[in-house]
Amino acid sequence: MEGQDEVSAREQHFHSQVRESTICFLLFAILYVVSYFIITRYKRKSGNPGPHFRDSGHASSSCITHSWDSVGSFSTH
Structure with a gap:
């Protein structure tokens, strides 16, 4: 049991x-x-474009784009 x-x-x-x-x-x-x-x-x-547009004129979107570019540099090709 x-x-x-x-x-x-x-x-x-x-x-x-x-x-x-x-x-x-x-x-x-x-x-x-x-x-x-x-x-x-x-x-x-x-009305803000996505972070993949560099010429948006917004500092926040350029920072996001820059951070995604730096993430991409760590990937192996």
């Missing part, structure tokens, strides 16, 4: 971990999608 209780406890722990991981993943995915839509909505309203 004791062996079945141990297996049952392990199964309950496993199912709890799976449930927790699934909930965390879904929460992350929902927050990611919501934040993406919020950012794209406000970015369109402000």
Whole structure:
């Protein structure tokens, strides 16, 4: 009887971990999608072009472009 209780406890722990991981993943995915839509909505309203345009005249977009250029220099070709 004791062996079945141990297996049952392990199964309950496993199912709890799976449930927790699934909930965390879904929460992350929902927050990611919501934040993406919020950012794209406000970015369109402000009229700022994307960070890949160097001649936008905005210091923030040139900083973002510069940071992406520096990230690209670490990649292996």
